[in-house]
Amino acid sequence: MKQCDYGFARKPQQILVFVGASKCVTPHPSWIFVRSSRQRQGSPPRTTLAEAIIDAGETWKTDDLVHLLGRALNSRDVTTSDLLKELDSRAFHHQRNLMKQLIGEVGEGTTSVLERLYRRTVEKAHGLPAPQRQVSPTGRYRVDHWYQRYHLIIEVDGKAYHQGAAAINDIDRDNHHQAAGITTLRLTWSHVAKTPCATARLVGKILQQAGWKGKLRQCGQCSSPIEFV
Numbered sequence: 695m696k697q698c699d700y701g702f703a704r705k706p707q708q709i710l711v712f713v714g715a716s717k718c719v720t721p722h723p724s725w726i727f728v729r730s731s732r733q734r735q736g737s738p739p740r741t742t743l744a745e746a747i748i749d750a751g752e753t754w755k756t757d758d759l760v761h762l763l764g765r766a767l768n769s770r771d772v773t774t775s776d777l778l779k780e781l782d783s784r785a786f787h788h789q790r791n792l793m794k795q796l797i798g799e800v801g802e803g804t805t806s807v808l809e810r811l812y813r814r815t816v817e818k819a820h821g822l823p824a825p826q827r828q829v830s831p832t833g834r835y836r837v838d839h840w841y842q843r844y845h846l847i848i849e850v851d852g853k854a855y856h857q858g859a860a861a862i863n864d865i866d867r868d869n870h871h872q873a874a875g876i877t878t879l880r881l882t883w884s885h886v887a888k889t890p891c892a893t894a895r896l897v898g899k900i901l902q903q904a905g906w907k908g909k910l911r912q913c914g915q916c917s918s919p920i921e922f923v
């Protein structure tokens with residue numbers, strides 16, 4: 695049974711193939727045979743998405759896992775409870791505590807995780823210039839990202855929108871910064887995890903209109919060539 699990345703990660707150089715305890719196999723450079731049984735689904739049979747993600751969690755680095763979890767959970771093909779249930783079913787896991795933490799944080803759209811994802815999948819992947827982070831442009835409010843030269847603030851937040859006092863606070867902040875000549879762009883989890891390429895185009899376009907002379911780079915996930923003004 696093949697471990698499948700379900701399109702949420704780059705194509706691996708080697709694929710894990712679960713063959714059961716007694717099967718005879720011929721070595722192949724593209725496959726790693728594992729003598730263990732697994733649940734199976736689909737044709738050809740493959741491990742479940744939750745199993746594949748928890749497998750990846752054994753060895754992948756934190757940033758790669760955040761990216762993988764963000765894409766998978768946003769697809770709604772798997773839930774945080776599916777992942778935690780699969781993790782709990784394993785007698786041993788090399789990065790159990792890290793996985794628990796990341797599943798919780800990504801599932802809740804925790805801002806620190808979202809900022810890390812933004813930096814990787816939107817900013818770096820598309821060659822956007824690096825902003826100042828966690829700074830206070832006017833000395834009154836701390837912001838996530840500030841392009842001082844281009845008079846642009848970018849705020850990322852796990853929630854689709856704030857309500858009540860938090861929403862009023864957002865408006866106050868944005869109005870305060872607008873009065874200082876600084877525009878605020880607000881991004882949600884969906885903008886970062888679900889449509890990072892479109893978000894990068896948006897940010898790039900705003901920066902170019904403000905005088906950025908650089909060019910956006912096409913990332914491995916971009917579905918069409920970068921068309922830019």
Ligand SMILES: [Zn+2]
Nearest residue numbers: 891913915916
């Ligand atoms: Zn892209």
